[in-house]
Every structure is written in structure tokens, then in C-alpha cells.
Amino acid sequence: MNNICLKLFLTFLKIGAFTFGGGWAMISIIEKEIVDKHKWLGREEFLDQLAVAQSLPGILAVNISVAVGDRLRGMKGSVCAALGTILPSFLIILVIAVFLTPDMIKNNETVSKIFKGIRPAVVALIVAPVISSAKAAKIGWKTVAIPVAVALLIWSRLPVVSNPILYIVLGGIVGYVWFRKQHKALHDNAERKGEQKQ
Numbered sequence: 001m002n003n004i005c006l007k008l009f010l011t012f013l014k015i016g017a018f019t020f021g022g023g024w025a026m027i028s029i030i031e032k033e034i035v036d037k038h039k040w041l042g043r044e045e046f047l048d049q050l051a052v053a054q055s056l057p058g059i060l061a062v063n064i065s066v067a068v069g070d071r072l073r074g075m076k077g078s079v080c081a082a083l084g085t086i087l088p089s090f091l092i093i094l095v096i097a098v099f100l101t102p103d104m105i106k107n108n109e110t111v112s113k114i115f116k117g118i119r120p121a122v123v124a125l126i127v128a129p130v131i132s133s134a135k136a137a138k139i140g141w142k143t144v145a146i147p148v149a150v151a152l153l154i155w156s157r158l159p160v161v162s163n164p165i166l167y168i169v170l171g172g173i174v175g176y177v178w179f180r181k182q183h184k185a186l187h188d189n190a191e192r193k194g195e196q197k198q
């Protein structure tokens with residue numbers, strides 16, 4: 001048990017230390033570590049955890065780490081994984097707050113160039129998990145209209161329809177209705193097969 005907690009802590013420490021650009025930039029690295037390397041979650045289960053983590057308030061990477069930690073070792077696993085995710089950012093921000101002032105970042109040519117160099121890499125890190133999530137969610141040419149339409153509506157900045165919370169709630173409702181419909185269809189099929197056997 002302690003070995004898994006240590007592995008969780010070290011894995012998420014590595015993720016937190018080497019990922020720039022926030023939660024979405026972390027997803028491809030988290031997926032490689034959790035699904036491909038350690039095999040703690042299956043790909044579809046990871047996608048489900050990602051959907052839940054994204055729907056909840058708070059930092060995406062911390063939400064995922066808590067969910068994975070809880071899945072493996074309950075409360076202790078959640079604490080270890082969350083600490084691993086938060087610690088690198090906390091220490092880096094502490095160092096920046098002590099040594100780098102906003103004026104120094106603007107006026108120091110070397111520091112400015114480092115941040116400019118990081119920006120394109122962050123964009124790539126955000127795009128990669130979007131593509132892999134779309135594949136895992138089985139989004140094809142028939143269903144691609146839904147995420148594209150939602151993205152355009154959010155981007156439009158129109159009142160009400162540009163609120164992402166609306167689509168989280170609608171997605172949850174539609175998902176629940178679809179699940180109930182599928183469950184009822186399976187139940188009806190099982191009943192019909194039972195009647196045919198009699």
C-alpha cells in the first residue's frame with residue numbers, strides 16, 4: 001500500500017514538475033503515465049475520470065490526481081497524488097515570487113525569450129490531448145458537429161449560450177437520458193428473450 005502511495009506521489013510530482021500550461025497541457029502526460037506506463041486505469045475509464053474532473057470545480061490536474069489516487073488507495077492515495085501534483089507548482093511559484101518581479105520578467109531579455117519559447121510548446125500540449133480524447137470518445141465525422149458547435153457557441157461570447165456551464169449541465173442531462181434509454185432497451189430485450197425461452 002505504501003509503495004503504491006509513493007509511486008502515486010512520485011508520478012504526479014514528475015507530471016507537476018515538467019508540465020507547463022495548466023490542466024489541459026498535463027492531460028497527455030497524465031494519460032501516458034497512468035494508462036500506458038503504470039496501467040492504473042483503462043483508456044475509457046481515464047476518459048470518464050477526465051470528464052468528471054473537468055465538470056467539477058477546481059484545478060483539472062488536481063481533480064484527476066485525486067480521482068486516480070482514490071481509485072487506487074482511497075483517501076491516502078488521493079492525498080499523495082494531490083500533493084505530488086501541487087508541490088512542484090507551489091515551489092516554482094515561491095521561487096518566482098522571491099527572485100523574479102514582473103519588471104524583471106519584462107525587462108530581462110533572456111527570461112522573456114524563455115517564456116516566448118514555452119508558448120508554442122504549451123499550445124501543442126493542449127492540442128494533443130484534445131485529439132486523443134476525441135478518439136477515445138469515438139467522435140467521428142457524424143458526431144464532430146456537436147463539439148465544434150459547442151466550441152463556437154462558447155467562443156461567440158453571446159449572452160447565455162457562451163456559458164460553458166450550460167453545456168456541462170446539458171451534456172449530463174442528455175447522457176443520463178441516453179443511459180436510461182439504453183438500459184430500458186437492454187431490459188426489454190432480456191424480457192423478450194426470457195418469454196421466448198418459456
